Amino acid sequence: MFEQRAGIPVEQRSYGKFYIAFSAILFLGTVWAVWDEVTVRRPWKEYQESYYAVLHERLDSLKRAAIEEIDSTDIVFYENALREAETRLRTNEYLQALEKKTALLSELDIATREWRFARSRSDAAYYQYQKTSLSGADAAAEKAEVERHDARIAEYAAQMADIEAQIAVFDTTVNKHQDALLKATADLRGLYVTADSYNLKLERASRAPRDIKQVMLADFEYTPFTEIKARIDRCQTCHLGWGEDVMEDAPQPFAKHPLPELLAVHNPETFGCTPCHRGQGPALTEGFAHGFEDHYWETPILKGVETYATCNTCHSEETVLKHAKPFTKAKQLVLESGCYGCHEIKGYTDPPKIGPVLNSLTSKTTPEWIYRWVGNPKEYNPHTRMPNFAFGETDAEAITAYLVKIGRETDYSPQRPRGSFAGGSASRGKELFEAVGCQACHVAGGYTSIRDERGTSYDVAPELTRVGSKVNADWLFDWLKNPRHFNPTTRMPSLRLTDDEARNLVAYLVTLKDERNLPRVTLDLGNPEKIARGDALIREYGCAGCHEIKGMEREGKVSVNLSDFGRKKVEQMDFGNTKPLGKTADFDYQENADGTVSVKHTWAGWVYGKLKNSRLYITDRIAQKMPIFSFTEEEITLMRAFLLSMTREVALPTYQHDFTKRIKDLEAGRRLSVHYNCIQCHTLEDRGGFMSVKYEDPGLGPPPLPESQGAKVQEQWLHSFLRNPSTVRPWLKLRMPTFQFSDQEIGSIQKYFLAMSNQDFGIRDYPATPVEAKYVSPGRKLFDLYQCAKCHPSGAADLSELSASDLAPDLSLAASRLKPEWIVEWIIDPQKLQPGTRMPSFFYEGIAPDEETLGGNVREQAKALSTHIWNLGKRNR
């Protein structure tokens, strides 16, 4: 063919076939490109189609159910009413009235037109009159003309008023019938309100465009070169149902977000998804968007509890996050485990040391006990917070030698002469131990309910089950009477024990002996070489991070800074001799039958292994000093989420939660509430309150401290109560301990309570609160009528008739303890301020039982009652 073609002169050759072939290719290519662009390359379209299909189906079935729900008798009733209203429009009465009204309306139109014309004519005549009179000529004729027209205006106006009056008469009849029809229509429609709301949603869904849903945060974060970087987020292109109630149990990617209350403050329509969930925002296919298929994407999507790690992008200064309970718990774990003793951690620069002072140990216990404890504290008390350093015998002996040496140099000695502890009754001591509140923090005698309720792997105070073999009785007596004498910074409070009570407690505690049959050890503690070795070991292992130790005051933190640990690369992590777990395994850590351990070779796997057993990655060449904790799996997961949150990347200040004075006050209080274990007994911001499991009747346990606490008690009262707790509920055997807070600490707690209630600190003259005379006598009447004294004894009331659990606080104390505004709010709705309280709402659903006094007005009655209560206290002052 080509030879033949070669024979034809160039200028006569035809290119038609080539042209057709290439244009066909070009045409098909274009068709293919368009088809590929709109279908294959937009897989999200399929998601949207199936989302709207599912949504339509669900809404439709709900609509049908809503229609079925309607009572058929109601439908018949309202349909009849409608038909009747329609018939009424056909009655003569209506039709005649309507006809007359219509006729009158056209008459009115004519009259109005004539009236307007008359006005125009009058204006024209007036112009002529003015013109003539200004020219100086006689204008009498023109004036008469103006008056003539004005008379016509008045005539037409009267005519209009007359017609309008006639219309009004027929209007009443017409409107009566028309309104009846409107009402009947609305009533019938009213039955379908729910169904209509689904209809509206259905309509909206059917009109929804199929497009990419994009959220853009123009100024969320910085690039590594500190330039402002925008964040593009297209997750909602596929995750369409995040806010749709009917998609609650739908499969992904259509499911409703499980935490709507969190979204209420982080609206995905403006805030997007990736600030919390990470992933690759602009991507439109699952693998790339979630970041697993894109090897170079450094922040793949977070799942489960790890998602909370991103809270710190904006909330790093806060330790309580209302909508992120697991993360709040993680932050509490970090505080309580004392990680900051060895590691520099952003946000945890100066909490107090977690462990006790070790300078006077020999006054408290024996060198043998210290030696065993140093060797492995978990052996004596598996629930201790102290981790296991797994020191060998020689090292444990050396450290003991150093501690015994400084112990012998101490100037501590019990305040009372030796033997003062003697003479107590162990059985009464046990009773006291169980009643007065020791059990809130200390486990002894097999009672573990409070520990179980707390659910952490560690206790916040030592278990006392073997304490009789640990401490000496003289020290114990002194310690119970005044813990701060031995250790000026201890968090162990004083329970204001009398000498006899303390003796009874000592008698009980010394019966709790260590039943294990331990071999005797002989220790060489005076050896200066050993003491020097102990000194070096204490420095090397950073004991001073948690304990105050004489001679170690200037020691720094011995381990790495964790403030950017969340960004550490897996390439920078050493997995020691552990075996790798497959990347597809859905667990991170596995102990094999042959004694080896397999760990997933990822960031998460490494951290899991490290927290599970900190010495896991030891090899011949690599030593590891971090002690072994005994965290539970849940704790490890939470801590890992915390570590993942440790990055230097933060959002721009506009997105940061303002670290206002209020939040500073809250934070200071929150840290104190963890440090002094307030939350062990009291529920504060949804944390803690573990002790309440001990009490079947919550009225006999520690009171919760709701957010309204700051608005409840007077500042002066709280100050003196925290300094020296006084009795509010005399029937309780449980005591609020004296913590010997400093003035600064008391101030912090006061400001914490006030900040929770959104109030500012101020000094008020409460006794000078004016009493309104009009409330005095209704107050007295209502107080008797509502029988307040039935539960609230006041002054010297006879309590003998009532059982302890029936009582409520003495109201004569109210005027010196409570804020007057709070009393009013409390009386109106106690359940709102403290859900579950035994105090009933007397104004249930906003109705006063006595409908006469003060017009039955709830707030007025509450004010009257509060006035009476205020006066009760004044008499006592």
Next chain:
Amino acid sequence: MKAIGIMLAVVMVGISTGFAGDVTGKVSFAGTAPQAARLRMDADRFCKAAHKSPVTSEEVVVNKNGTLRNVLVYVKGPVAGKFSAPKDKALFDQVGCVYLPHVLGVQTGQSVEIRNSDNTLHNVHTLSEKNPSFNAGQPIKGHKLTKKFEKVETFRVKCDVHSWMGAYIGVFDHPFFAVTGDDGSFTLKGVPAGEYTVEAWHEKYGAKTMKVTVPASGKQTVDFSYSN
């Protein structure tokens, strides 16, 4: 033609009665009844004076015929069909510092009138979990509240003023429940034909279940037995 007419008539009758039967039975108690605790009402003079003879706890009441009182018997789980709440109010009264009745069954959406017939302060504190819990004080004799419960649940009601006062309310989304009285018998009327689980619940002895097949008409007897 006639035969078809008769058949049609039978079918119509069948539909109108809905092929429903009754479930009846007794709740018996085996063994010796525990000594009922005496309620000491000394804390409130009114309550003490309201009773001439000693009042005993209603926790376990064994009738003379060896049956157990205050057992809530009901069809457990869903029952096909729609059951609108009865228009009649259920009454939950406080008389002589004791709840009357001690165990009350109501339907979802049914109005419950809570009344204080005593001349002393009572409060009605519901310890419900699915229905919103409330705690309402009723200081005046004759004070009434009307309340509806929307969720299926059996919960305790207590009075914080008088520690001995306690009662239970069972909420159901169908009308097939009953509380045993002084002859220990119960009747669940007009249960649509089919297979069900019938449960008996007692505040101290807990729940017992039985499988029941309800016939299209007539009765099906189920007996429960509790023991000490």
